[in-house]
Amino acid sequence: MKLQKQLTVPKIEIDLSRIQQRSQACDDENWEFRSWLKQHAPDDIDGLVKNLSRKYFALIDCKECANCCRSLHVEFQKSELHAIAKTLGQSIEAFQKQSMSEGSVNPPCPMLNGKLCSIYENRPNVCRSFPHLEQPEFTTRLIGVIENVAVCPIAFNALEELKAKLAWPRP
Numbered sequence: 001m002k003l004q005k006q007l008t009v010p011k012i013e014i015d016l017s018r019i020q021q022r023s024q025a026c027d028d029e030n031w032e033f034r035s036w037l038k039q040h041a042p043d044d045i046d047g048l049v050k051n052l053s054r055k056y057f058a059l060i061d062c063k064e065c066a067n068c069c070r071s072l073h074v075e076f077q078k079s080e081l082h083a084i085a086k087t088l089g090q091s092i093e094a095f096q097k098q099s100m101s102e103g104s105v106n107p108p109c110p111m112l113n114g115k116l117c118s119i120y121e122n123r124p125n126v127c128r129s130f131p132h133l134e135q136p137e138f139t140t141r142l143i144g145v146i147e148n149v150a151v152c153p154i155a156f157n158a159l160e161e162l163k164a165k166l167a168w169p170r171p
Contacts (some may be wrong), residue, residue: 012059013160014153016067023150030149030159033168034142040166041139048165052158053133060153066115067151068130073104080124084111087119131155 013019023030042048062068076084085095088110099110111118117127129135131148133155138145148155163170 012056012153012157014060014065016065016153019153019156020150023156029170030146032171033159033163034146036168037142037166038139042166046136046138049138049158049162050134052161052165053131053154055161056154056157060157062152062154063116063120065153066112066117067153068148069107069109069112069117069127071107071151073107074109074124074126075104076124076126083122084119084124087111087122133158 013022037045081092081095085092088095090098095110099105109117111123117123131152131154132141132144135141145155145159149159150156
C-alpha cells in the first residue's frame with residue numbers, strides 16, 4: 001500500500017483578539033522575516049502577494065470586521081476631505097475640527113456605522129486599498145504591512161501564508 005503525503009491547510013484566523021496576540025508574540029519574527037525578505041524576495045513577489053490578498057479577500061468579509069475603521073488613524077487626500085465633509089453635511093473645517101488631529105482622521109472613523117462604512121461606494125482610496133497588499137513594490141512597504149498584520153485578518157493570514165510559501169527558514 002502506497003502512502004500519500006497529506007498537505008495541511010492552515011486554519012484561517014479571523015478572531016481579532018487572537019490575531020492581535022499572535023501578532024504581538026510574533027513581532028520579532030515578523031521583523032526578521034522583513035529583513036530576510038528584503039534579500040530573498042522572488043522576482044514575482046508582487047504577483048504572489050496580490051494572489052494571497054485576493055485569496056483572503058474572497059475568504060474573509062472585511063465588512064464583517066471593520067477593525068481598520070475602528071482603530072487606525074488615516075490620512076485622506078484634500079479632494080477626498082471635501083467629498084467626505086459634503087456627504088456628512090459639514091464644511092471641511094467642521095469635519096477637520098470634529099474628526100481629525102495632526103492631519104489624520106481619529107478612530108473610530110466618523111463614516112463608520114456599526115461595521116459598515118456609510119460612504120462605502122465612495123470611500124477614500126486609502127480605505128479602498130487597505131491593507132495595501134496589492135500595490136506594487138511590496139518589499140518597499142513592509143513596515144506598513146507588518147503594522148497592518150495586527151489590525152487586519154486579511155493581512156495577518158496573507159503574511160503567515162507568505163512565510164510558508166517562501167519556505168522562510170525561521171531563526
